[in-house]
Amino acid sequence: MTPSPSSLPSSAHSSSAHQDESPINLQALYRRLPRWLNRFIPSGGGQHEDHHGKSLFGMTIFLLSESMIFVSFFATYVILRLESVDWFPPGITGPEASPSVILHTVVLVSSSFVIYFAERSLKRRKLTQFRLLWLLTSAMGIYFLIGEWQEWQGLDFGLDTGLMGGTFYILTGFHGLHVATGVLLQMIMLGRSFLSHNYEDGHFGVTAAALFWHFVDVIWLVLFSLIYLW
């Protein structure tokens, strides 16, 4: 009963044996993409050795996936708020875009530029400059976390104050957790920069930490618009 290698030649198949290109010519499509996008997209197989590109791709799809948790929280917030008849319980004004909130928003957003220059100095092999800018980014992240903590202390509502309180603390808290993770990643990368020869053959960890930081930043911009500007 074992199938034999030569049984039943198929005429339908033999004509298409060499027709292996996809209906859309993906290879040509890749070549026309801008280079920054191109490096995220693998082509026709056989790039085993590209560890940097592979890892960066993994990190990117992970962040896209992670952003879906925020999307589900944002959707919850928007739907609950649209449906709610008394979003702000009597006597409570809710979170306000106070000068301090705006200040730590500005600090977080500018830190994205700082980390960009840090990454660039590493690429140009200016290690001291990289460490300084990298440390500055972490400091700005910590400043943001402290600012947020102080804002939490000064609020007149808690986690169980209506849907407004719950969504506010969930959104800012979950984002804050990501900022803290980002700072932790930066610390690890800073430590690793003191190991000799560590960044000589690529620096995926630094790129990934920077990518994560930009992600945290973009999420904050959406969050800020939804909570403080609406």
Add this chain to the structure above:
Amino acid sequence: MTSPDLTPSDLTPSGLAPSAEPWQRYFSFSTDHKVIGIQYLITSFGFLLIGGLLAMLMRAELLTPALNVVSRELYDGLFTMHGTVMIFLWTIPTFVGLANYLVPLMIGARDMAFPKLNAIAFWILPAAGVLLLSSFFLPGGSAQSGWWSYPPLSTQIAASDGLLCGQINGQSVWIISMVLIGISSIMAAVNFVTTILWMRAPGMTLFKMPIFVWTMLSAQLMQLIFLPSLTGALILLLFDLNFGTHFFQPFEGGNPVLYEHLFWFYSHPAVYIWALPAWGVFSEVIPAFTRNPLFGYRSVAIATFTFVPITGVVWVHHMFASGTPGWMRTFFMFTTELVAVPTGIKVFAWTATIWRSRLHLDTPLLFAMGGVVMFVLAGITGVMLGVLPFDLHVNNTYFIVGHFHYIVFNTIVMAYFAGIYYWFPKLTGRMYSENWGRLHFGLVFIGANLNFFPMFPLGLQGMLRRVSSYDPQYADWNVLASLGAFFLGVSTLPFIVNIIVSWMQGTPAEDNPWYATGLEWQTTSPPPKENFEEIPVVTLLPYSYGDSRYSVQDTSSL
């Protein structure tokens, strides 16, 4: 035919140990994708047995109309844990395990893209599973609100039901284990998508990948896109349960239907995350045993991938009876029926592959054909359920239970067995016993239909699901279903015996005992540590049965 039967002469050690490496490596933090694959398969099979035991307890209760075996609370816990264990600890991990073993081999890679991440993703699983099952020993028992855990039911837990002022109760343990399993799934998904897109051997273009790889790519992309929505919902549910928020509490202004949306936004795609790899197995097994190329390979690949977008717009059909507005019902009814198109393409392709071929009725093909036939029945009831008026009529009855068990057991588990028998020689380097395999198929096929078919008439007559006692008029069909469940439980025994005895003492297998195409058959059985001595260069389409040319260049090195 190298078909060892379990006769004494076959049980003598062959002396040809296919793998010199000790079995202890399966209990270590190994980063080899083949070891991790086996770890997944064995762990999830253990959970299958546990889930099956829970199901048999339920069927024992349902043998008679009255409540006489377990308490109502325990019964609620049983069906909740049965669903959760079977879905999250058996179906998903077992195919992740099979794919972990096979995908790198099929695409010509030496390992997964991130081996360490792979190992971490696996080891979360047994921990989360043990945590979940340990909730049976809490004062109030395990979670009891079904695997959906709809609020407000799931958040009404008395403080006396848990430890630490009720903070640690069955429901919160359930949520935490689900989040852990979710983290593991995301790790696996990142790994699979990266592996499939970046690690293919030279010449292995997307449209030369075997369908099993296509199904894993699509399923794991779905995990990445949709699973975070469940994680988000569970975090909010945990806060409602333990920290005094009211996101889903209708009496405090919250919206319980919102949870249902977030839950089904993942859990509908999840159905395809379970089913797609099963269909992938059919697409591998059927061509190999009919000696025909898979009919319409490219259409099947594209149909597989179209599930990714389609599945994102059908979830509301689980909520037709949840006060869903009329426009939404109509819209989601149409999108749901759209699912029948790619599924139809697949069934058509399998049928056309089998059509007028010489069948080699070995165990894998028996399971695959059994699975396809059952899948047609499951699919037809799915189309029926997608129609709004019919769905409202049978809503919350056994018809639904029958439908999804025809998918999950009669299709997906059949595919799992087909896959295990098909790749058993590759995984272990030994042949399984063909006669015991056929016996196993017969028992499973009869048991599964005896167990799940009665659920259709029961549902149409109006028997509700999730009840531990019922009106005596439903007794006859329930007795049949319960007998089927016990039959199914017993049917696992020949499988276990066959696998264990064959693995230890079976006849050594050839590298390619089925004369199948596919890169996994071009290396030794079991494959060496780095899979291939030299990375093959792929030249032909997959399933080139009947084509006398080699599918890779320079076969001398293989």
